Amino acid sequence: MKKNNVVAVPRSRLANPAGSLVVKVGTNVITRENGLLDLGIVGHLVHQITELQKKGCQVILVSSGAMGAGRGVIKLKNDNGSTIVKRQVLASVGQIKLMETYLGLFQAEGGVCSQVLVTKEDFRDRSHYLNMKSCFEALLGQSIVPVVNENDVISVDELMFTDNDELAGLIAAMMDADTLVILSNVEGIYDKNPTEAGAKVLHKIEAGAALEKNIAPTKSSFGRGGMLTKARIAERMASMGIPTVIANGQRKNVLLDVLAGKEVGSVFVAEKKRASGVKRWVATNEGQEKGVVTVNNGAEKILREKIASLLPVGVIKVEGVFQKGDTVKIQNEAGEGIGYGIASYSADLARKLLGERGGRALVHYDYLFLNGSRGH
Numbered sequence: 001m002k003k004n005n006v007v008a009v010p011r012s013r014l015a016n017p018a019g020s021l022v023v024k025v026g027t028n029v030i031t032r033e034n035g036l037l038d039l040g041i042v043g044h045l046v047h048q049i050t051e052l053q054k055k056g057c058q059v060i061l062v063s064s065g066a067m068g069a070g071r072g073v074i075k076l077k078n079d080n081g082s083t084i085v086k087r088q089v090l091a092s093v094g095q096i097k098l099m100e101t102y103l104g105l106f107q108a109e110g111g112v113c114s115q116v117l118v119t120k121e122d123f124r125d126r127s128h129y130l131n132m133k134s135c136f137e138a139l140l141g142q143s144i145v146p147v148v149n150e151n152d153v154i155s156v157d158e159l160m161f162t163d164n165d166e167l168a169g170l171i172a173a174m175m176d177a178d179t180l181v182i183l184s185n186v187e188g189i190y191d192k193n194p195t196e197a198g199a200k201v202l203h204k205i206e207a208g209a210a211l212e213k214n215i216a217p218t219k220s221s222f223g224r225g226g227m228l229t230k231a232r233i234a235e236r237m238a239s240m241g242i243p244t245v246i247a248n249g250q251r252k253n254v255l256l257d258v259l260a261g262k263e264v265g266s267v268f269v270a271e272k273k274r275a276s277g278v279k280r281w282v283a284t285n286e287g288q289e290k291g292v293v294t295v296n297n298g299a300e301k302i303l304r305e306k307i308a309s310l311l312p313v314g315v316i317k318v319e320g321v322f323q324k325g326d327t328v329k330i331q332n333e334a335g336e337g338i339g340y341g342i343a344s345y346s347a348d349l350a351r352k353l354l355g356e357r358g359g360r361a362l363v364h365y366d367y368l369f370l371n372g373s374r375g376h
Contacts, residue, residue: 019178020058020140021259023049024168027064028185029249036072037065037097041250043105045183048255049145050109057259058140060175061113062148062168063098070094095149102147114144117151123170123284133174169233172242173280180237181258182230183249188266189231205234205268234268239371240283241274243267275369282340283369285327289340291320291347292329293362300332303339303370310341310368312359318350328363330370339370 023045030042049059070090099115106113116135123129139146150167165182172180190199227246234244245258247265257264275283295303299314310330322328323346330339341363343350353359 019056020175021052021255022060022062022168022172022175022177022180023183023255024062024164024181025064025183025249026164026185027068029183030063030065031068031072034072037069037101039101039105042101044252045249045255046102046105046109046111048253050106050111051256052259053111053143053145060136060140060146060148060171060177061102062164062171063102064149064164066091066094066098066149068094069097069101073097098149099147106145112144113147114139116146116148118148118167119151120288123174124288126281129174129281129284136171136175163229165230165233169237170284172237172244173240173275173284176274176277176280177242179259180234180242180244181255182234182244182246183254184227184230184246185248185250186227187248187251188246189227202266203263205266234266236283236371238268238270239275240280241270243270276366278366279369282327282342282367285340288327289320289329290322290326291318291343292331293318293341293350294331294333294335295338297333300338303368307365309361309365310363311361312350312353312356315350315354315362318347318354320347322347330363330368337371339368341369342367 025045030038030045032038045061049061052059067087067090070093073093074090076086076089095115095117099113102113116139118132122132136146148167148171150164168180168182171177186194188201188203189205191202192199230246234246237244245265245267247254247258251257251264254264293310293315294317295310295314296316299310302308302314303310316333320328322343324343326343328341328343329337330341331337344361344364344367350362353362
């Protein structure tokens with residue numbers, strides 16, 4: 001995304017409004033309980049985005065709500081079909097209603113929006129990934145707000161994002177956004193289970209915070225996501241150097257207040273140093289790996305503490321079938337995933353070189369992303 005003379009983002013602050021922003025809005029934010037779109041909420045969201053544009057901010061909107069909107073338009077005649085088929089039908093009808101609403105509201109504000117539908121497959125190939133990035137840059141260059149959603153009409157389980165929180169994170173990483181804002185129907189992350197008395201919103205969350213115990217394992221009525229997914233995406237983005245906010249999308253002026261630095265929602269503090277574009281792409285390949293590489297404790301320590309490539313001497317196990325250029329998951333001796341990388345050669349050769357000193361790097365540093373590496 002184009003940078004408008006934005007200075008480096010300090011750890012304790014969000015990006016300057018005259019920068020770049022990815023906003024994800026959840027289904028429960030913009031639809032009522034009956035599935036109909038809440039035009040008041042959607043209209044206020046569009047108004048805030050156009051106000052940010054006037055300040056020089058480039059905005060990409062990742063919007064759920066197609067299936068929810070579809071439920072408000074049609075009633076399925078046969079409710080015995082598969083979940084995928086029902087989702088496809090509702091999304092196919094609802095996406096038209098959703099975009100019709102956005103287009104009318106943006107035009108009323110003197111702006112214009114476009115529709116971008118994607119699947120997880122679109123992020124796998126590096127060339128396709130870069131073409132998609134160029135498309136977004138062209139739209140933003142024309143002051144057009146891309147409204148992005150998963151293409152539920154053609155998506156099947158193996159090609160589906162976890163939810164649009166994941167999609168928003170992938171786009172924020174791809175575009176090197178200054179800030180990611182995830183809008184839900186809750187105020188943010190709490191200091192304990194929000195169902196307990198006296199629970200308070202954590203307005204600032206540093207790296208390494210143990211949040212799982214604070215988050216109830218619930219999902220939205222119409223969407224697939226939940227607060228735990230949002231928190232994990234926010235942590236991942238912060239580790240890349242992208243400050244991320246989880247806030248209540250139904251709160252008045254929430255976007256304007258967030259970008260003004262007001263105490264709104266939960267801010268996941270980002271490392272000042274940002275991951276490179278290639279490393280951000282590597283990080284987007286989570287779940288698409290062709291193999292798993294297990295490293296010993298010494299190798300894990302070196303990878304985390306130094307600028308180093310993954311050498312065969314530190315590898316103790318190679319699983320799967322992968323070729324040069326494929327994504328591999330990297331795990332430690334305890335079986336915990338510690339990162340992802342692009343293989344420099346095949347799994348067969350990696351097994352032959354297992355534990356060998358002086359061997360060529362299996363994953364070069366430039367193509368290695370470690371979880372929680374804070375821009376490493």
